[in-house]
Amino acid sequence: MEAAMDLMRRMPPGRAETALNALLSLIPDHSLDLLSQVDLPLQVCMDKESVKEYILCEYNRDADSYRSPWSNKYDPPLEDGTVPSEEMRNLEVEANDVFSVYRDQYYEGGISSVYIWEDEDESFIACFLIKKDGEGKRGHMQIGSWDAIHVIQVGPEEEGAAHYCLNSTVMLSLTTDNKQSGTFNLSGSIRRQMSMTLAVADGHLVNMGKMIEEMEGKLRNSLDQVYFGKTREMVCTLRPPPEVLNRRLPDS
């Protein structure tokens, strides 16, 4: 598994799906680990009943069907498909509504889905997904996509507080392609973890929402400042811009 995950850190992010399939056929015994640890760009499906799009992932899949968070139904239809308990489903419905508003305010578009289900020992897991494809209305990007996956494990309530463990991944791809500047592709994924124990007085949704908002801000910042900064720095190390060359001492 270690070698497999190291390979995933080295393969071109745009070819993650091919790389994952290759790993699955090399080490089929680790299929479950691979599928849960390797993140792929998110796929979208249309809920025909509520005419709304939703995101597909491992968490709303049962056999070959996926459950829509809007209608709570599986597509293709599944008679005995697992659904969350009533309590969890109520939270899921609310979370989807609120998260849509959050998504709209930060992403000005895009698609979001939230899936919630019971875990062992009175704890539960919530998965928040956002997919945004950008045409670049400000006119610089030709194809861009941002896929965010947030999985929160919420522990049982003890003395009015609960433990929240958040695992987040953002996958980003930016491409420009024109005659003047050629093909420019910058893409990648980063993963971060955050744990907190918070009072439940305001409700789980407020706590989870705040954590995700903080995390998304951090991830966006890291991608922008650190990751793009580092690759840009690399380009300037390979072929320093004239102002850097002029500043350098002759023998350094």
Place this chain on the structure above:
Amino acid sequence: MSDGEEKREIAVWFLSNAPAGEIHYVAKDVRALLGDEAVYEAAAAEAFPEHNKAHLVALELPDRSGDIIITTYGELDKNNYLDPRTAQVATVDHIKQKCTKLRPAADEELPSAYIEDFRSALDVELSKYVGEAYPKGVCAVYCTSGKDIEGPGADFRFAAVISAAKRSPQNFCNGNWRSIWTLEFIDGLQLVEIKGKIQVGAHYFEEGNVQLDTNIDCKDSTILQSPEECAVSITNIIRHHESEYLSSLEESYMNLSDATFKDLRRKLPVTRTLFPWHNTLALSLTRDLTKELAIGK
């Protein structure tokens, strides 16, 4: 397809997709995953030479007289590569990425004196430029067609290759710059047609995996003159296009953080304040109300 054959193809795929300077790490992982030495060796024997040529890998010559670039232009056979500057042929171990032997090139492997005048003049000018512009850059000029022409009256072709690589695994960062310029000396038109392809790659992989992959094609031309005059004007053209490209990369990065990123996800919501999670109950009630009203209409 047999099981071994499929595994070999997968291994080759991973190796050929290795970022600059990381093929050995990829090879180590692939070897561990395969658990089959014979399959690994077959895959490595196929993938390493292709990787080395595609990435214009530079290897130190055994006599320390400089570096040799592994390219199809200098390839005599699978393991032997011509270094046109020193007129030597190096035997290469692709997997170890080392030169194992060196011999003087035979006369028939080298261009005529007439062609060599053009080639070496360009090599001198280009080396000067590469030395100034690329801290870790190497370059070479090959004659790719017409090497036996004895004097004016016929067409010939060169390939000028520039390769600069930086490995910094301790900082989780690797990258390379590759340019290939093909020069067509057309005697009838007294013209040199210049075509270039520049590729830049960078990989940053601390707690993530971010890769830059860019390329551009350029076209230009100059008048066919004396070897020295050609060398100067061709090098000026290459310098011009490569500096322009660097500026365009810088510009792409600028646009990226300012505009492009904002198109995907804003730093702050449209409201310019953090999301009001505490008021979401009111928020979702309003939505419910709107929905009901919409239905009632």
